[in-house]
Amino acid sequence: MVLLERVEEHDNNDLEEAIRPPIKNKIEAKNIQFGYQDVRILNDISMDVQEGEFLVLMGPSGCGKSTFLRLLAGLEQPNAGDITIDDVSLQTQAPDCGVVFQDYSLFPWLTARNNIVLALKQKLGKAKKKQALQQLAEDYLKLVNLGHAITKYPGQMSGGMKQRAAIARALAYGSDLLLMDEPFGALDPITRIQLQDLMLQISREQKRTIVFVTHDADEAIYLADRIIMFGLGKEGAVTTSLEVPFKRKTTNRKKLLESEEFLTFRDKVYEVMNKEILNQIDETSLVTADGAGI
Numbered sequence: 001m002v003l004l005e006r007v008e009e010h011d012n013n014d015l016e017e018a019i020r021p022p023i024k025n026k027i028e029a030k031n032i033q034f035g036y037q038d039v040r041i042l043n044d045i046s047m048d049v050q051e052g053e054f055l056v057l058m059g060p061s062g063c064g065k066s067t068f069l070r071l072l073a074g075l076e077q078p079n080a081g082d083i084t085i086d087d088v089s090l091q092t093q094a095p096d097c098g099v100v101f102q103d104y105s106l107f108p109w110l111t112a113r114n115n116i117v118l119a120l121k122q123k124l125g126k127a128k129k130k131q132a133l134q135q136l137a138e139d140y141l142k143l144v145n146l147g148h149a150i151t152k153y154p155g156q157m158s159g160g161m162k163q164r165a166a167i168a169r170a171l172a173y174g175s176d177l178l179l180m181d182e183p184f185g186a187l188d189p190i191t192r193i194q195l196q197d198l199m200l201q202i203s204r205e206q207k208r209t210i211v212f213v214t215h216d217a218d219e220a221i222y223l224a225d226r227i228i229m230f231g232l233g234k235e236g237a238v239t240t241s242l243e244v245p246f247k248r249k250t251t252n253r254k255k256l257l258e259s260e261e262f263l264t265f266r267d268k269v270y271e272v273m274n275k276e277i278l279n280q281i282d283e284t285s286l287v288t289a290d291g292a293g294i
């Protein structure tokens with residue numbers, strides 16, 4: 001726990017307390033319903049996320065994955081049902097979570113370090129020593145291998161670097177939960193692989209609870225302890241849970257992706273995905289312009 005050791009050096013109990021990684025962070029969503037006006041998006045969704053679990057959400061476009069993340073982040077309230085973290089309802093206490101989207105969302109006028117210092121200030125309030133916050137921000141940037149870029153502005157960084165900085169900021173900001181909505185969707189394949197490995201390292205070393213949305217089955221299987229597939233039921237989203245049946249990979253990535261167990265499980269994921277997609281097409285697309293079936 002490099003960061004904690006470093007914080008202890010700062011001799012600042014408040015700061016240490018505030019950024020200490022979580023001890024518990026079990027999430028439970030029970031009978032969640034959510035919609036906009038008359039349109040039902042989520043229908044009776046129940047699931048849990050275990051402490052330290054890497055949960056991946058998949059499913060066809062528009063089925064409500066991002067909406068569900070927004071509920072987990074406390075940005076929207078369910079119309080019915082409840083979400084709790086360690087038995088505390090999000091209706092009574094907002095979650096302490098960091099969020100990473102596809103589009104980096106860094107402040108362009110701040111350096112990488114100051115983007116994180118700002119997040120730490122928002123989290124910790126004022127009256128924290130500036131030097132301690134800067135040091136901590138640098139430590140988070142080193143954690144994501146950006147130690148060489150602490151004074152760079154977003155405009156001077158590649159997409160991969162910006163996304164690393166966004167991950168560092170989310171880690172600094174949220175300690176209960178890390179929510180990631182297609183965070184690597186805009187990156188080239190090599191950078192994407194590097195950041196997947198970074199996320200596995202973070203998940204392993206920091207024991208964060210992570211909920212991650214992707215459309216990429218290989219990425220999902222490589223990262224997840226469990227995959228929850230959203231599908232479009234008649235009344236809104238329904239889910240299927242798929243436990244990844246092999247242990248987290250300290251092994252060689254290429255070997256893993258070519259292994260029998262990986263390929264067999266991928267077939268199963270595709271089967272569920274295809275079923276959901278075909279259901280959606282049945283209900284929406286197989287109709288000609290004059291309303292007749294094809």
Ligand SMILES: Nc1ncnc2c1ncn2[C@@H]1O[C@H](COP(=O)(O)OP(=O)(O)OP(=O)(O)O)[C@@H](O)[C@H]1O
Pocket residue numbers: 036041059060061062063064065066067068
């Ligand atoms: N602010 C809003 N007002 C009305 N409808 C919305 C709003 N935001 C999202 N929706 C609708 O809610 C549904 C679910 O959207 P959401 O973004 O959660 O899906 P998704 O599964 O994340 O899709 P994708 O994979 O394409 O990102 C969609 O039909 C979308 O049009």
